[in-house]
Amino acid sequence: MNAVISAKNLSLTFQTNDGPVHALKDVSLDIEKGDFVSFIGPSGCGKTTFLRCMADxxxxxxxxxxxxxxxxxxxxxxxxxxxxxxxxxLY
Structure with a gap:
């Protein structure tokens, strides 16, 4: 079965005035059709960043x-x- 979402070694580094911020580092994940997935973690750990990558x-x-x-x-x-x-x- 093919994964609906497939991330392989996904990384995202933001460049800031204070230096690089590694929002995601080497994230690998496969989500199959019918899976129920929750991203749980403290603020700033990359949950929304991963979803934003998924949504392009x-x-x-x-x-x-x-x-x-x-x-x-x-x-x-x-x-x-x-x-x-x-x-x-609201726009």
Whole structure:
């Protein structure tokens, strides 16, 4: 069975004035169809950053992530999933 979400050695480093911030480092994860997954951890540990990479809102600096068997960008362009932001915004 192919994973719906597959991350292999996913990393994301933000460059700041105080130096690099390693938001994700070598994250590997496969989520199969029908799995129920929760990301639990303290503030700043990378939960939302991982979801933003999955939704193609952030670009990883290393590794790969696929959504429904294609790149996160291709999945976003095909509207192959939905995404709800943590904080609501009215436009």
């Amino acid at each position: 809102l952030e670009q990883p600096t290393g590794g790969t992530i696929t959504v429904n068997g294609v790149s996160a960008e291709d999945a976003r362009m095909a509207r192959a999933y939905g995404y709800v932001f943590q904080a609501a915004g």
